[in-house]
Amino acid sequence: MVVERVLKSRPMRDYGLMTLGIALTAWALDAFLIPNKIAAGGVSGLATIIYHTAQEMFGVTVSIGVQMLVMNAILLLIAWRARGLGYIAKTLYGIVLMSVLIDVFASFTMPLATDDLLLAALYGGAVSGLGMGLVFKAGGNTGGTDIIGQLLSRRLPFGVGQIMLVVDAAVTALAAFAFGPKLALYGVVAIFVGSATIDLVLEGIAIDKAIWIISDAADRIGAAVNEEMDRGATAMEATGVYTGERRGMLFVVISRNELDDLKAIVREIDPTAMVVISDVHETIGEGFKGMGV
Incomplete structure (x- = not known):
């Protein structure tokens, strides 16, 4: 032993x-x-x-x-x-x-x-x-x-x-x-x-995508992501520094083969939304992989 x-x-x-x-x-x-x-x-x-x-x-x-x-x-x-x-x-x-x-x-x-x-x-x-x-x-x-x-x-x-x-x-x-x-x-x-x-x-190879979405319809986009893609999203409030306007913001992590589905949801609900996409080399947690050693 x-x-x-x-x-x-x-x-x-x-x-x-x-x-x-x-x-x-x-x-x-x-x-x-x-x-x-x-x-x-x-x-x-x-x-x-x-x-x-x-x-x-x-x-x-x-x-x-x-x-x-x-x-x-x-x-x-x-x-x-x-x-x-x-x-x-x-x-x-x-x-x-x-x-x-x-x-x-x-x-x-x-x-x-x-x-x-x-x-x-x-x-x-x-x-x-x-x-x-x-x-x-x-x-x-x-x-x-x-x-x-x-x-x-x-x-x-x-x-x-x-x-x-x-x-x-x-x-x-x-x-x-x-x-x-x-x-x-x-x-x-x-x-x-x-x-x-x-x-x-x-x-590792970048197999996931991190998405930031700024939109007046952030709540509707988040609900659609949850229902249609079975993915969670984190909602928060963002304030524009120049305009002082407050808008909803979502943070979503998805696999790269789901990216087109997410874009289609955003395009349908709010074509004027700002979407920022970046590579993620590793995602640990529910819906992805475990912590491991």
């Missing part, structure tokens, strides 16, 4: 998710990005540049995993002085496992899409983004630009994401110098695809 509880616990789930995510990211780097000289930003991108430059100029093979471990160790030392031991403990597992798996997978992973760099950038970015999305979903990270962004954002008037983008841009510029502008541009493609995939994993 104790073992079963431990295996089902949140920490075990998180570490399992992190391990899967790191394995996917390491494989994507070894299969698509590193052998094709695509430096997709961050510590891994810098290590890729050093790896190929050392081979071509000096005939020396410098392990990607060891490089990443050394770079992240330096960053961790700075982070430890700035943020304390608690922050280090959460990051160390991801850094060590990523460094180990990159070298382990490199020994038997066959380079893919070597004759089509665009495919390599797209698939490398997508698979590594999927992996990093799982890592972030588990509350972990693998060091690198994450640490740089979090540290510098405390001292500079910029957000973590902005700083990470600048660091990735610097690595891309270095890749352009080392490998030429064409390969650097493929690196940019991989960065953007990876970023979009991470967002997709963390936020």
